[in-house]
Each structure stands twice: as structure tokens, then as C-alpha cells.
Amino acid sequence: MPVFSYKAFKESGAAAAGVIDADSPREARSKLRMQNLHVTQLDAVVQGMKAEAQKKRRLFLPKFAQRKSPIEIALVTRQLATLLGAGTPLNEAMKAIIEQTGNTKINAVMRDVRERIGQGSTFGDALANHPAYFGDLYVNMVRSGEASGSLDQILLRLADYMHQQNRLAGKVMAAMTYPMVMLVVGLGVVTFLLGFVVPRILDVLEKQKIAMPLPTVILVTITNILRGYWPFLLGGVIAAWIVFKLFTNTPHGRRAWDGFILRVPALGELFRKAAISRFASTLATLLESGLPVMEALSITERIMGNVVLAEVVAKVRSRVMEGSDISAPLKQSKLFPPTVCYMVAIGEESGQLDQMLRKVAQSYDEEIELTTQKVTSLIEPIMIVVMAVVVGFIVMSVLLPILDLSNM
Structure with missing residues (x-):
């Protein structure tokens, strides 16, 4: 059944907004009139979500950043896990979630999911119709939970994973x-x-007709360029940004940019550790949920957020398909630290790969916090020094001719 969002006025004149499910816009308006609401706007919500999701997937954002309202999705997931764990049937649990969810879009999505379940669809298949909200990892873990009869535990694990990823981001x-x-x-x-003070x-x-020192001449030249050609400079910046986005939208450009990010001093180390933590926690969560290794690696590859590291995971998957272990291709890539490769190897040998990956993720979460403090403490004095040099040059360029004038 389609879902519609509406804006209306109550009999008292107060504004009202929300969502309602109906077979047609006419039926939706009729239901709202029965609630003594005067409709001013009515839009079909769910029908436009797939197109919106596909548009989002064409953007240049990392895939883990494309999920909508990740914090609210994690909260809904945890609430649903709690209800199911208490023995509430899925349909009733969905109804409770719908009644208490304040986000209009998520409310509409959950209504559509509940309607599809009522029509005979599985929970996982119903969620798969909303990829902008529930990605491959989410859907496949739910399907695994449905197959094993442990959906509440899987949802709780998913909620923990999403909260961990939100903290990491x-x-x-x-x-x-x-x-x-x-x-x-x-x-x-x-x-x-x-733009205002120096001119x-x-x-x-200049009215005093005194000889300007070199710093002042340079400042005058810069000021005249900015004042006279600012539209062209602004247009150049916008054009450069468009060219950059078009370039990074190509496979070669995206790979070049992601490789450059990993080589940036200080920040590159932070991004690499964040990606490794994401790799370890995602693969651990999927393996703990009972997904096969090949499928888990395939999903992990798609959420890495960095093309260079995603290629490493793709190579790992290819080598595993040929009969290799996971640690060997990770070590050969030289992008994963030896400690990570060693812990993965131990996990494979002991049959506790998911637990070792969880330890790797926890370790790197702590390292990310330390690296964040390190990056901030490094960038702060650099920015202060740069600003001091720039402002100092401006002040010196203005004061030098004033001092010369006072000495005349």
C-alpha cells in the first residue's frame, strides 16, 4: 500500500504534518478529512525513494556515508531488537516502531516495510526495497537472522555495529x-x-604621494587583483571544483584521489586506520552473524569507503576463492599493518577469525582516538603560525609607509 506524507490544518487552525497509508491520494485525503484535517499538501513518499537512493549512490561520498539518518536507523534497529527479544511478533513490533518514530521519512519507510511483510514478503526482502536506508550489509544480516531464527540477536548486533561506525565517523x-x-x-x-580595511x-x-616599500607594493597589487578580478577568481574556484568532482567521478580519478588521501601526512594515517577499523568490525559482524566468508568479503569491499583499500579486499576475496587464506594477500598489499595480518592469521588458524577481527577493531578504535588528538595538536600550531604570518605581513605592509610618513 502506498504511503503519503501530508501537511494540513486542524479545525483549531493549528498546523499538522505526518504520514498516512492509503491505496490512492483520494483515499488518503478522505482518511484525513475523517480526522478533521484540511489537507494543504499531499505527496507520495515511498515511490520516490528508490530513485532518490540511486541518485545518492551516484554521488562521490563513501558508501558508508550514504546511509540516511544513520543514528536514527541504529536507534530504530535497537528498539526493534528489544521488542523481538521480549517475544513481540514482528508485525506488532513494527507497529510500535511506527507509532513512536518521529522522523517522517523513516516512518514512511517502516510503514511500507510492514505493509510488504503483511503481503507475504520476508523482512529482509522488504528492507531491500529501501537501499538508501538499509544497505547490503543490513539486509544480508537480517536475512541471515531470519534463516537462523535469531533475528533479535542479529538486530542487536547490527545496532551495536552502526553505533560503533557512527562513533568512528x-x-x-x-x-x-x-x-x-x-x-x-x-x-x-x-x-x-x-577588501575593506586595507584599501x-x-x-x-597614495594621496600623500610617498614611495611605497616593497611589502606595501605587493599588498597593493594583491588588493587590486582581488578587487578588480574577484568574479573571475570566484568563477575559477567554482570551475576547479567542478573539474575536480568530474575527475574523481571517473574510476582512474577516484583511485588517484583515494591513493593521495592515504599518503597525506598525519591525515592519511588517520584515514587508513579508520578504514582498517571499518574492515575489521564489518567483517567480524558479518561472520558472527553466520554469513559465508565470500559473501562477507564482498559486502565489506563495498563499504570500505576507499577505492585503493577496496581493491585490496577484492584481491583477498579472489585469492580466498582460489584456496588461499585471508592474511597472505593482506600482507602482500603492504597497506595493512603487519600486526593486523598476524592477528588475522592467528584467527584463521585457531578458527576464531571473528573474535580476532573484533579485537583488531577495538584496538584501532583506540588508536584512532589517539591519532585524532595527535592530528589536532599538530594542525593547530601550524594554522596559528600561518595566520600569524599572513596577518603580520598585512599589518607590516600598512605600518611601514605610515612610519616613513611620520619620519618625513
């Missing part, structure tokens, strides 16, 4: 946020000085 973003804020603030200060001071100095 938060740590990486924390390392990136500070330098970006510093950069934006610094550019804003320099733009304000060069007025230089106009006064």
Missing part, C-alpha cells in the same frame, strides 16, 4: 572540523582586511 570528523573552521575564519579575516588606508597613503 564522529572521531574522523572531529579531526577535520577544527582545521576547516580555522581555515574559514582565517580566510574571512584576510578577505575583510584586504581605505592605502588610498590615504
Whole structure:
């Protein structure tokens, strides 16, 4: 049954919004009228989700970052696991989730999933119709849980995994946020000085017809270029950004960019550790859920978020298919540290690969936190020094002719 989102007014004049399921827009409006709601807008929600998901998959974001509302999806997953663990039937558990979910889009998705289950579809197949919200990893783990009769445990494991990935993404973003804020603030200060303050001071100095020192001449030249050609400079920046996005949208460009990211001092180490942690935790979660190794490696490959590392996982899968173990191709890639390869080898020999991968993920989560602090402490003084040099040059360029004028 289709799901519609609506905006309406109550009899009291207050605004109302939500979702409702109906066979047609006409039936939806009729149901809302029975609730004494005057409809002002009615849109089919679910029908547009597949197209929206496909559009999202064409973007340049890592696949793990393409999931919508990951925190809310993790919360819904944990609530559903709790209800199922308490013996609540799936249909009733879905109904409870729908009633308490405040996010309109997720509410609409869960309504559609519940409707498909009522029509005879499995839970996993119903979720597969919403790839923007439930990826391959999620769907395959749910299918495994349905087949083994341990859906509540699988969902709880999924919720833990999603929360762990959200924390990991938060740590990486924390390392990136500070330098970006510093950069934006610094550019804003320099733009304000060069665009408004410096020109007025230089106009006064030029009227005095004194010889400008070299730093002041350089500053005047930069200021004139920025004031006279700023539309072209802005257009150049936008054009460069478009070319960059088009380049990274090609397989060769994407691989070149992802390889460059891994080689960036300090930040490259952080990104590599985050990807290794994601690899270990994802593969461990899938193996613990009972998925075959080949299928688990295939899913892990698609959520790596870095083409270079994804190629390593693809090579591992190919070698495993030929009868090799997992640790050997990981070691040959030289992108995975020897310690990780050694722990994977021990896990394979002992038959406890999922547990060893879990230990690797936990270890790297701690290392990511330390690396984040290291990157922040390294970037902070560099940004301060750069800003001090730039602002100091501007101040010196303005003060030198003023001092010369006072000495005349």
C-alpha cells in the first residue's frame, strides 16, 4: 500500500504534518478529512525513494556515508531488537516502531516495510526495497537472522555495529572540523582586511604621494587583483571544483584521489586506520552473524569507503576463492599493518577469525582516538603560525609607509 506524507490544518487552525497509508491520494485525503484535517499538501513518499537512493549512490561520498539518518536507523534497529527479544511478533513490533518514530521519512519507510511483510514478503526482502536506508550489509544480516531464527540477536548486533561506525565517523570528523573552521575564519579575516580595511588606508597613503616599500607594493597589487578580478577568481574556484568532482567521478580519478588521501601526512594515517577499523568490525559482524566468508568479503569491499583499500579486499576475496587464506594477500598489499595480518592469521588458524577481527577493531578504535588528538595538536600550531604570518605581513605592509610618513 502506498504511503503519503501530508501537511494540513486542524479545525483549531493549528498546523499538522505526518504520514498516512492509503491505496490512492483520494483515499488518503478522505482518511484525513475523517480526522478533521484540511489537507494543504499531499505527496507520495515511498515511490520516490528508490530513485532518490540511486541518485545518492551516484554521488562521490563513501558508501558508508550514504546511509540516511544513520543514528536514527541504529536507534530504530535497537528498539526493534528489544521488542523481538521480549517475544513481540514482528508485525506488532513494527507497529510500535511506527507509532513512536518521529522522523517522517523513516516512518514512511517502516510503514511500507510492514505493509510488504503483511503481503507475504520476508523482512529482509522488504528492507531491500529501501537501499538508501538499509544497505547490503543490513539486509544480508537480517536475512541471515531470519534463516537462523535469531533475528533479535542479529538486530542487536547490527545496532551495536552502526553505533560503533557512527562513533568512528564522529572521531574522523572531529579531526577535520577544527582545521576547516580555522581555515574559514582565517580566510574571512584576510578577505575583510584586504577588501575593506586595507584599501581605505592605502588610498590615504597614495594621496600623500610617498614611495611605497616593497611589502606595501605587493599588498597593493594583491588588493587590486582581488578587487578588480574577484568574479573571475570566484568563477575559477567554482570551475576547479567542478573539474575536480568530474575527475574523481571517473574510476582512474577516484583511485588517484583515494591513493593521495592515504599518503597525506598525519591525515592519511588517520584515514587508513579508520578504514582498517571499518574492515575489521564489518567483517567480524558479518561472520558472527553466520554469513559465508565470500559473501562477507564482498559486502565489506563495498563499504570500505576507499577505492585503493577496496581493491585490496577484492584481491583477498579472489585469492580466498582460489584456496588461499585471508592474511597472505593482506600482507602482500603492504597497506595493512603487519600486526593486523598476524592477528588475522592467528584467527584463521585457531578458527576464531571473528573474535580476532573484533579485537583488531577495538584496538584501532583506540588508536584512532589517539591519532585524532595527535592530528589536532599538530594542525593547530601550524594554522596559528600561518595566520600569524599572513596577518603580520598585512599589518607590516600598512605600518611601514605610515612610519616613513611620520619620519618625513
